[in-house]
Amino acid sequence: MADRTGVLEAAQRALNTDPAASMTAVAEAAGISRATVHRHFDSREALLVELGTRSLDQWEQRLDDVGVEALAAAPDAVAIRAALETLVLGYVDDSDGFGFALTDHVILASAALERRTQVLADREAVLFAAAQSVGVLRTDLPVRFFGHAIYGLLVAAREAVRVGDVARRDAGRLVLSSLLTGIAQP
């Protein structure tokens, strides 16, 4: 557990439990000394930024996997709808590990991460716009809002699972279903 990745995983666990976890807490979670943690990461902020970067890496990977640009280039309603579902379910999975990053103020305050977040949000928005153009997503909502709505429901699901109102395995279905068709009886 003393390698860089082990520290990151331990930090993830510790921070998911307590978002204010100290370097000492991270070291304990990793089963190593605080000195060794500092040998891997100069500062707590550096550690958090790296975790934030990894969470953005996962986000980017999801966008790659789904092939956002290809879908936008040759819009097909069925394919886009399927891609949206895959994407959201993927996010729910990812948020299991990186959920704390959704609301961590240190991570959110990093200018570099915020910039990259913007870039990824832009990429995502391309898919949303295509989805609107083929009638998959509503056109009376701003493209920019879709990403935020997904983000919000991820936070919601994470909290619901945390307090025990929702089973982890149900989270994906609930997020996707309420996101796409809402909670009202049609």
Next chain:
Amino acid sequence: MADRTGVLEAAQRALNTDPAASMTAVAEAAGISRATVHRHFDSREALLVELGTRSLDQWEQRLDDVGVEALAAAPDAVAIRAALETLVLGYVDDSDGFGFALTDHVILASAALERRTQVLADREAVLFAAAQSVGVLRTDLPVRFFGHAIYGLLVAAREAVRVGDVARRDAGRLVLSSLLTGIAQP
């Protein structure tokens, strides 16, 4: 601005800008000295808990205004649907001021506040259950999830407004509309 309420309002402003705002920052925001802030609130935690309490007061007030229990006692689809809309729009308004409390870890960590949150969530759930029984809310989603979904969309709207993707005046409509009918084109 030196009275208790003035300090609370200033703290609200300061914390909405920077959730980690120190007592010094709060004092500056209130235009008074740090000593006077401490004359009103023994500790930073006490100040945060009071702010959290006030946000729960507002929540409770919204539930009172809407008459949750009366609606549940004599379920009427139209009335319940209207109540839900009023409720959610009210929450969006309230989150303007108390938005920071949605994700503040100190407030969320308070046992007393968490307990009261649970009580209010229970009250709210009564309305949701009634809404399900009269066909206003979907029955294939757990009652417990509705509250979380609203919470998540409040966080989403707050963030969307913060980064400038959504105008404040549009937030209510977007939250309500995406909550009830989803973001997919029907």
Next chain:
DNA sequence: CTCATGTGAGACACTGATGTCTCATTCGAA
């Protein structure tokens, strides 16, 4: 075996924030 590398333990200085306290000043009511 020997040595180099990595690690743990702990000391250390530093920082930012908190909470307490004092004292002079201000302000308002009597």
Next chain:
DNA sequence: TTCGAATGAGACATCAGTGTCTCACATGAG
């Protein structure tokens, strides 16, 4: 005007966390 209460300014001790450093020890490669 006078007196008392509230305030501002600032000193102070305390605390938790951070980041640096040293040294002893273990471990593994040669």
